[in-house]
Amino acid sequence: MNALLQKRNCKMTLGKFDFNNPKHLNPVIDRVVELWSPPTDDMNFRRLYVEAIIRQNGADNDMQFQLSENGELCSIAFASRKNQHSPWYGWWQEKHDSLPEGFQEMFSVNRSYLSMMDEKTYGYMTDNDVKLSLFVSTKSGWGKPILEEAMNFYRSKGFKTMYLWTDCECNVEWYAIRGYELVEEGTFEPFSTPEEPYKTYIFKKPL
Numbered sequence: 001m002n003a004l005l006q007k008r009n010c011k012m013t014l015g016k017f018d019f020n021n022p023k024h025l026n027p028v029i030d031r032v033v034e035l036w037s038p039p040t041d042d043m044n045f046r047r048l049y050v051e052a053i054i055r056q057n058g059a060d061n062d063m064q065f066q067l068s069e070n071g072e073l074c075s076i077a078f079a080s081r082k083n084q085h086s087p088w089y090g091w092w093q094e095k096h097d098s099l100p101e102g103f104q105e106m107f108s109v110n111r112s113y114l115s116m117m118d119e120k121t122y123g124y125m126t127d128n129d130v131k132l133s134l135f136v137s138t139k140s141g142w143g144k145p146i147l148e149e150a151m152n153f154y155r156s157k158g159f160k161t162m163y164l165w166t167d168c169e170c171n172v173e174w175y176a177i178r179g180y181e182l183v184e185e186g187t188f189e190p191f192s193t194p195e196e197p198y199k200t201y202i203f204k205k206p207l
């Protein structure tokens with residue numbers, strides 16, 4: 001455990017994130033649903049939309065961490081190797097097929113967007129690098145300690161550089177003020193409006 005985790009006087013555990021555990025998945029959905037879903041009135045669709053994002057950022061590996069305090073999830077950090085893809089395609093397809101047509105379209109564009117940004121990011125990476133694929137805190141102040149733990153783990157696995165991509169619906173500033181290097185800045189046209197370009201960013205940090 002790092003110093004940040006030790007100095008807090010509470011029962012804190014770093015463990016694996018479990019997609020089958022609603023106590024893991026639901027707080028993350030609650031946290032990002034307003035940030036990352038289209039503003040429709042259908043809250044069930046919005047929750048499903050962000051669940052798809054969370055699952056698409058999952059990978060079949062040992063790098064999906066969650067930090068809990070007294071059994072309550074506080075933050076998550078998922079990572080993948082270069083070209084590693086989510087194992088949840090079957091889940092996604094089933095949910096997609098059950099949606100009305102307009103929602104199917106939104107679901108698909110979003111999947112294409114996530115895949116396109118993943119491929120761009122993998123394009124910068126070597127097999128010695130790792131991609132931070134999802135980073136969320138459900139309690140302010142719990143992002144930093146889980147990422148420090150996760151980065152220690154990536155280092156112990158021999159990874160040299162951590163890459164990540166993010167966009168204007170995320171806390172981009174968090175990376176900027178913590179010395180992450182901007183590798184690429186772009187605009188995703190399908191989510192842009194004439195008034196507001198939808199900005200994307202790829203960052204990296206040595207481990």
Ligand SMILES: CC(C)(COP(=O)(O)OP(=O)(O)OC[C@H]1O[C@@H](n2cnc3c(N)ncnc32)[C@H](O)[C@@H]1OP(=O)(O)O)[C@@H](O)C(=O)NCCC(=O)NCCS
Nearest residue numbers: 135136137139140141142143144145165166170171173174
């Ligand atoms: C990015 C994220 C995980 C960071 O976690 P966090 O818990 O907010 O960050 P930290 O652990 O560093 O601690 C929070 C502290 O940083 C500060 N902070 C967080 N974001 C900040 C920002 N953009 N600018 C300045 N300070 C910031 C908080 O005010 C807080 O300060 P305090 O301890 O004085 O109250 C979190 O903001 C989050 O989940 N955002 C929504 C999802 C997201 O955007 N994820 C990144 C997608 S790639």
